[in-house]
Amino acid sequence: MEASKVRDELKAYIRTNLLHDPAYPLADDEPLITAGLMDSFSLAQIAVFIETSFGVNLPDNDLTVPNMDTLELIVARVMAGPSGA
Amino acid sequence: MNEPREGVALRLGRRPPRTLLCALATVAILLAAGEAAVRTDVVRRRLAGPSVGGSHQQISPKLEMLDDITRRKGAPDCIFLGSSMVVRGLDPARIRVVTAEQGGHPLECFNFGLFALNATGAGVIAEILAARYHPRLLVYGTSFRDYVPELGAPVHGPWTDYRTGRFSLAGALIDHSALYRHYLTYRDFGRVHYWADRKTRAEFDERVTPEGFWPRHETEKVDGRPREHIYKEMYRALAAFSMDSQERAGLQRVLGLRRRGTPLLVLEMPVPPTCITMLPRGDDDYRAFLRAVEGDAAREGVPFWTTTALDLVPANGWADFFHLNQEGAAVFSDWVGRRLADR
Amino acid sequence: MTLTSWPFALFVAAALIVYYLIPRRFQNRWLLVASYVFYATWTWFFPVVLAVLTAATYTVGRGCRGSRRWLLAGIGLNLGCLALLKYAPPLLAASAPAGFLLPVGLSFQVLQAISYLVDVHRGQTAPDGNPWDFALYLAYFPKLLAGPIERARTFLPQLARPRVVDDAAVTRAFALIVIGLVRKVVIADGLSELVPAHAFDDPLRSEMSGLSLATTLLAFAFLLLNDFAGYTSLVRGVSLLFGIELSPNFQLPYLARNFTEFWNRWHITLSAWLRDYVYFPVSRVLLRRNPSARHLPNVIGPPMVAMLVSGLWHEASLHMLVWGALHGAYQAMERVRASRGPVVPPDKWSAARQARARLFVFALVTLTWLPFRTGLQSCALFLWGMAHSVAHPGLARVEYPVYLLIALALLIDWIQHRGRDELVFLRWPSAARIAALAAALLAIALASLGVAARTFVYQEF
Numbered sequence: 001m002e003a004s005k006v007r008d009e010l011k012a013y014i015r016t017n018l019l020h021d022p023a024y025p026l027a028d029d030e031p032l033i034t035a036g037l038m039d040s041f042s043l044a045q046i047a048v049f050i051e052t053s054f055g056v057n058l059p060d061n062d063l064t065v066p067n068m069d070t071l072e073l074i075v076a077r078v079m080a081g082p083s084g085a
Numbered sequence: 086m087n088e089p090r091e092g093v094a095l096r097l098g099r100r101p102p103r104t105l106l107c108a109l110a111t112v113a114i115l116l117a118a119g120e121a122a123v124r125t126d127v128v129r130r131r132l133a134g135p136s137v138g139g140s141h142q143q144i145s146p147k148l149e150m151l152d153d154i155t156r157r158k159g160a161p162d163c164i165f166l167g168s169s170m171v172v173r174g175l176d177p178a179r180i181r182v183v184t185a186e187q188g189g190h191p192l193e194c195f196n197f198g199l200f201a202l203n204a205t206g207a208g209v210i211a212e213i214l215a216a217r218y219h220p221r222l223l224v225y226g227t228s229f230r231d232y233v234p235e236l237g238a239p240v241h242g243p244w245t246d247y248r249t250g251r252f253s254l255a256g257a258l259i260d261h262s263a264l265y266r267h268y269l270t271y272r273d274f275g276r277v278h279y280w281a282d283r284k285t286r287a288e289f290d291e292r293v294t295p296e297g298f299w300p301r302h303e304t305e306k307v308d309g310r311p312r313e314h315i316y317k318e319m320y321r322a323l324a325a326f327s328m329d330s331q332e333r334a335g336l337q338r339v340l341g342l343r344r345r346g347t348p349l350l351v352l353e354m355p356v357p358p359t360c361i362t363m364l365p366r367g368d369d370d371y372r373a374f375l376r377a378v379e380g381d382a383a384r385e386g387v388p389f390w391t392t393t394a395l396d397l398v399p400a401n402g403w404a405d406f407f408h409l410n411q412e413g414a415a416v417f418s419d420w421v422g423r424r425l426a427d428r
Numbered sequence: 429m430t431l432t433s434w435p436f437a438l439f440v441a442a443a444l445i446v447y448y449l450i451p452r453r454f455q456n457r458w459l460l461v462a463s464y465v466f467y468a469t470w471t472w473f474f475p476v477v478l479a480v481l482t483a484a485t486y487t488v489g490r491g492c493r494g495s496r497r498w499l500l501a502g503i504g505l506n507l508g509c510l511a512l513l514k515y516a517p518p519l520l521a522a523s524a525p526a527g528f529l530l531p532v533g534l535s536f537q538v539l540q541a542i543s544y545l546v547d548v549h550r551g552q553t554a555p556d557g558n559p560w561d562f563a564l565y566l567a568y569f570p571k572l573l574a575g576p577i578e579r580a581r582t583f584l585p586q587l588a589r590p591r592v593v594d595d596a597a598v599t600r601a602f603a604l605i606v607i608g609l610v611r612k613v614v615i616a617d618g619l620s621e622l623v624p625a626h627a628f629d630d631p632l633r634s635e636m637s638g639l640s641l642a643t644t645l646l647a648f649a650f651l652l653l654n655d656f657a658g659y660t661s662l663v664r665g666v667s668l669l670f671g672i673e674l675s676p677n678f679q680l681p682y683l684a685r686n687f688t689e690f691w692n693r694w695h696i697t698l699s700a701w702l703r704d705y706v707y708f709p710v711s712r713v714l715l716r717r718n719p720s721a722r723h724l725p726n727v728i729g730p731p732m733v734a735m736l737v738s739g740l741w742h743e744a745s746l747h748m749l750v751w752g753a754l755h756g757a758y759q760a761m762e763r764v765r766a767s768r769g770p771v772v773p774p775d776k777w778s779a780a781r782q783a784r785a786r787l788f789v790f791a792l793v794t795l796t797w798l799p800f801r802t803g804l805q806s807c808a809l810f811l812w813g814m815a816h817s818v819a820h821p822g823l824a825r826v827e828y829p830v831y832l833l834i835a836l837a838l839l840i841d842w843i844q845h846r847g848r849d850e851l852v853f854l855r856w857p858s859a860a861r862i863a864a865l866a867a868a869l870l871a872i873a874l875a876s877l878g879v880a881a882r883t884f885v886y887q888e889f
Contacts (some may be wrong), residue, residue, distance in 0.1 A: 017721045018707075018721070018771070019770060019771045020766070020767060020768070020769055020770050021770035021771065024770065033442055034774050035773050035775065036689075036773030036774045036776075037771055037773050038771065039689075039692070040692065040703065041688065041690045041703065041707060041711070041730070041731075043708075044707065044708045044711030044712055044715065044730070045711070045715060047712065047715060048711070048712055048719060049719070051712075051716075052716075052719065059550045059551075059552060059713055060550075060704050060705070060708040060709060061547060061550065061552045061704055063704075063708060066679035071498070
């Protein structure tokens with residue numbers, strides 16, 4: 001599982017399904033939740049997408065703003081695997 | 086400084102908490118200045134009358150009037166206490182004249198009657214008046230209505246509680262701080278009842294004499310039985326009349342002041358004979374009331390002056406079945422004054 | 429013991445003195461003892477229930493990791509305790525045993541216990557090896573009555589970590605306490621005096637004009653916020669004096685521009701609990717069946733279930749379920765609307781749009797406080813009374829000081845909002861700080877004189 005592939009798929013998913021704007025110029029370090037682009041409840045959708053697309057199960061407690069506020073952070077969390085190590 | 090190895094360490098510097106100390110000093114200075122200011126005539130004249138709070142609105146103005154008299158002329162010789170029957174029925178100005186004419190020495194009195202004051206409330210107020218003003222005589226004007234709880238208005242509040250032994254910070258402040266009493270007057274500014282209360286107070290200030298007497302000028306014929314549709318609430322409250330034990334305890338609280346050095350007199354406030362027909366057993370109930378009061382008063386060595394049987398009040402002396410009008414009050418006050426002069 | 433009373437202040441002072449005099453290794457034990465003593469001032473029954481719940485949860489927690497059976501047993505135990513003591517008596521009514529008392533704060537303790545068990549099961553938290561620290565986690569007196577709902581993984585490490593309480597911490601603590609007292613004693617208790625006792629339960633009684641009913645509802649909205657926010661601020665300040673940080677619970681919720689934002693700002697710890705233990709699990713189950721974000725059950729299900737649970741948690745009554753359902757519906761409708769086009773974050777909206785949104789959310793939230801406060805029939809009568817009296821507002825029957833207190837509440841909110849810091853007052857110039865503190869102290873003193881200390885609204889849940 002390559003980080004760049006994860007990034008590209010996540011970016012596409014977020015732009016289409018959560019921001020409802022496939023052409024949105026989403027930067028890797030752009031705040032998603034704190035900037036109000038999506039709310040913390042959307043993290044459940046991201047978690048299920050990650051689960052089905054990459055086979056990584058993120059516990060509900062990991063779905064927090066500090067862990068998941070930017071694309072960069074989400075990718076890092078996915079690459080760290082289920083245990084977060 | 087090193088972190089503690091375990092637990093919580095308290096590490097406070099030596100500097101005093103400047104902001105807190107300055108804030109407390111600011112509050113203290115403002116309050117002191119305010120207290121000094123409201124005690125001056127210049128400021129007091131511009132403010133509405135102070136309030137002692139509590140549930141009965143007439144206590145504050147009556148206290149203010151009494152304090153004013155006390156400041157100017159010293160505490161009155163005699164204070165009358167009772168319900169609206171006393172408020173309307175005893176004119177201290179006439180009593181002063183009569184006692185001067187008869188006894189050579191005018192008796193300065195103050196009418197501390199309060200609307201709907203029942204015996205329980207009278208017990209509280211009497212205690213306060215005795216301790217605060219040390220009158221040479223406290224006269225409690227009573228009627229059978231005073232022993233029916235539903236007909237009475239409560240007098241409780243932080244100040245009355247404080248003055249009768251239940252300490253609270255609010256009560257102490259009301260008692261000692263003029264600034265706080267004036268604050269209480271304005272505290273409810275903007276509330277629904279505020280302007281109505283101010284209007285009531287203004288009417289009170291306009292109509293009540295400096296000695297606390299509030300005359301009524303209308304006359305009602307009292308030769309027939311009081312009409313039930315007009316006195317519906319009164320009939321309902323009196324339907325099962327008996328001397329309520331708690332109210333009677335209030336009377337005994339008044340009478341108990343004699344043992345603590347306050348000379349007392351209990352006075353039956355007159356009612357027309359037709360009023361007594363409101364009681365379920367008429368004369369029997371009324372005599373039972375008189376016997377009860379007489380007995381309690383006698384046990385404490387307090388004189389009890391009865392009046393209704395004497396038929397003192399002329400036919401045109403009644404404002405309604407319970408209250409004397411100005412003519413009736415004049416006659417009754419003259420009688421009371423003559424008897425007081427003879428004591 | 430009411431938290432705004434002198435006995436509580438003396439209790440805290442005594443607890444603090446002992447806390448800093450005893451050897452540090454006994455400090456947590458002392459806090460546990462003090463917490464149980466505090467709880468026992470209501471009745472012996474409360475600490476007994478808490479002790480039993482604590483022991484049972486701790487024991488189950490030891491076997492919970494990876495074991496669904498133990499987890500379900502633990503959750504069932506806690507919910508069963510809540511059902512027995514909170515929900516059963518009103519349903520049993522006349523047949524409920526005499527003297528059956530709902531321990532104050534039980535609803536909050538149960539949520540914390542359940543979060544501990546779930547986190548242990550998921551491996552997010554290790555089962556605590558120290559039963560006394562775990563007992564303190566549930567019993568810690570500043571948060572015992574009405575939260576904040578702390579997570580074991582943030583609270584327990586604080587107990588183990590050495591800490592220093594210095595001038596800055598004491599200053600913060602004091603500031604939080606003062607702000608809490610202003611919100612609770614001056615604003616909330618002041619508004620409570622101005623709301624007629626019968627206003628919600630018997631709204632059509634005379635003297636309640638249309639405008640006075642509307643004023644009453646507004647008063648209640650600000651009363652509820654400032655009562656609970658005041659409580660949270662107060663207990664956070666008290667807790668800081670012991671070197672323990674509690675989570676904030678409110679962040680200017682009436683400035684929210686949508687309902688999701690509102691629930692991220694109102695009773696934050698409860699919202700976070702519902703999000704982590706109800707919303708996310710329900711979302712995942714539904715999304716696994718159909719991953720489309722536009723699939724209607726995916727949109728409506730999670731917020732509705734979460735808010736219905738919230739309603740039920742507050743009270744097992746129809747009107748509370750309606751309250752929860754309404755908020756669930758608001759969030760669901762927002763998500764449906766948001767799914768229709770590109771998302772524009774509220775911060776990027778024009779000032780006018782943000783103001784309109786704030787007013788809209790505030791108006792709906794305020795109206796929705798009606799079923800929170802009273803039964804459905806009274807709600808209907810209240811609304812009818814407001815609508816019916818529109819032509820005759822009855823200006824003379826409005827308690828105008830309500831607006832003064834609301835203005836004070838909004839002023840505090842606005843200052844905190846502009847300063848982006850609940851303690852922005854500490855950064856003011858010296859003279860302004862002194863004036864503000866003097867005014868606050870005087871207002872607290874005047875407001876508390878002559879009025880018996882009132883319990884907090886959320887203490888009743």
